[in-house]
Amino acid sequence: MKIITISREFGSGGRELGKRLADLLGYDYYDKEIITTIASNKGMDEDYVARLIEQQGWPNIPMTFHQSLVGVPMDTTHTELLLEQKRVIEQIAKAGNDCVIVGRNADVLLHEYEPFNIFVCADMEAKIQRCMNRVSENEDLNTKEMERKINKIDKSRSQTRDLVTDSSWGDRSDYHLTVNTSNWNINELALAVADFANSWFERTNR
Amino acid sequence: MKIITISREFGSGGRELGKRLADLLGYDYYDKEIITTIASNKGMDEDYVARLIEQQGWPNIPMTFHQSLVGVPMDTTHTELLLEQKRVIEQIAKAGNDCVIVGRNADVLLHEYEPFNIFVCADMEAKIQRCMNRVSENEDLNTKEMERKINKIDKSRSQTRDLVTDSSWGDRSDYHLTVNTSNWNINELALAVADFANSWFERTNR
Numbered sequence: 001m002k003i004i005t006i007s008r009e010f011g012s013g014g015r016e017l018g019k020r021l022a023d024l025l026g027y028d029y030y031d032k033e034i035i036t037t038i039a040s041n042k043g044m045d046e047d048y049v050a051r052l053i054e055q056q057g058w059p060n061i062p063m064t065f066h067q068s069l070v071g072v073p074m075d076t077t078h079t080e081l082l083l084e085q086k087r088v089i090e091q092i093a094k095a096g097n098d099c100v101i102v103g104r105n106a107d108v109l110l111h112e113y114e115p116f117n118i119f120v121c122a123d124m125e126a127k128i129q130r131c132m133n134r135v136s137e138n139e140d141l142n143t144k145e146m147e148r149k150i151n152k153i154d155k156s157r158s159q160t161r162d163l164v165t166d167s168s169w170g171d172r173s174d175y176h177l178t179v180n181t182s183n184w185n186i187n188e189l190a191l192a193v194a195d196f197a198n199s200w201f202e203r204t205n206r
Numbered sequence: 207m208k209i210i211t212i213s214r215e216f217g218s219g220g221r222e223l224g225k226r227l228a229d230l231l232g233y234d235y236y237d238k239e240i241i242t243t244i245a246s247n248k249g250m251d252e253d254y255v256a257r258l259i260e261q262q263g264w265p266n267i268p269m270t271f272h273q274s275l276v277g278v279p280m281d282t283t284h285t286e287l288l289l290e291q292k293r294v295i296e297q298i299a300k301a302g303n304d305c306v307i308v309g310r311n312a313d314v315l316l317h318e319y320e321p322f323n324i325f326v327c328a329d330m331e332a333k334i335q336r337c338m339n340r341v342s343e344n345e346d347l348n349t350k351e352m353e354r355k356i357n358k359i360d361k362s363r364s365q366t367r368d369l370v371t372d373s374s375w376g377d378r379s380d381y382h383l384t385v386n387t388s389n390w391n392i393n394e395l396a397l398a399v400a401d402f403a404n405s406w407f408e409r410t411n412r
Contacts, residue, residue: 121378172327172376178384184409192405199398203390 003115005107010153011127014120020190028099108165119175126182209321211313216359217333220326224308226396234305314371325381332388
């Protein structure tokens with residue numbers, strides 16, 4: 001079985017690269033699907049699970065929804081969701097299909113399956129540009145605010161990695177390949193990365 | 207013109223990867239050749255230039271040789287050599303031949319030529335093993351000592367980069383590609399990296 005994991009800086013195009021890689025290679029693709037499964041297993045709202053698990057705050061969720069968790073300290077719920085996420089990711093691997101998994105420290109969680117681990121980064125200018133292009137109409141951020149948002153989300157990813165692994169988020173030696181997407185067309189980059197990953201899987205006799 | 211620069215952790219196999227890439231692609235290869243040229247231009251001993259420029263101490267050079275530099279403070283000589291190195295690297299680029307340049311912050315020095323910049327790393331265990339395998343007979347280090355040596359040399363490389371550039375050594379966003387050589391055969395890795403670099407040069411119409 002071949003697993004590719006994608007860790008990425010926010011705005012780097014890592015998710016898009018992962019999706020394109022899965023398409024090119026004919027692999028299953030897992031990203032938000034994992035959140036959907038967790039929400040379903042726990043009987044919780046999907047957006048709420050996403051926000052809580054990614055520790056990005058929950059400005060759009062009414063207070064009454066929070067209160068339905070009364071009696072469970074917030075951090076315990078976060079821990080429970082991370083544990084459920086771990087179980088879901090392990091189930092994906094046990095299913096045995098070749099797949100691309102984006103985020104969620106799958107590289108560490110699935111270490112025994114010897115995944116090919118990619119970290120995706122980009123220059124800050126390119127990340128801001130990418131985010132500004134896809135920004136929703138009700139999110140009116142200027143470039144400075146967008147840079148703060150990017151840094152905040154990446155800090156949260158880094159903290160989650162510190163919590164659930166022994167390794168540092170983005171540390172080059174923890175990934176087989178670190179790619180900078182700036183100035184690449186993601187489709188073209190995906191072709192190059194797919195070839196590279198295939199070489200690795202050949203190397204490791206898979 | 208296509209230039210590939212290789213920055214690398216000591217013991218990662220970066221030099222070997224660079225050499226193999228140059229062979230595969232039919233590019234010129236520059237590494238110690240740069241030191242030879244500097245030494246020749248300055249009328250200085252090659253080993254001495256190498257040790258001084260890389261700030262690795264000079265245990266085997268007799269004191270009398272140091273004293274021939276009397277009147278020139280040590281740091282000035284270091285600066286002069288770095289400036290001469292910069293000129294030599296710029297001359298290589300001006301010559302216009304496709305080439306691979308290993309180390310010496312050529313990625314930053316030749317920024318205007320839009321080189322394809324690779325950073326080569328490896329797990330510490332793999333680096334120690336690689337260094338132990340090629341160690342000369344008169345260098346009898348155990349693994350702990352070897353790890354210290356690796357860290358010391360990399361710290362010196364990082365400091366030199368701080369001195370001559372605005373960017374941090376090994377910072378992922380400064381390189382197009384960061385590869386971890388652990389568990390790769392360098393020849394096979396070189397094939398994969400050559401393909402990746404070729405995709406990049408196609409992308410940038412070269």
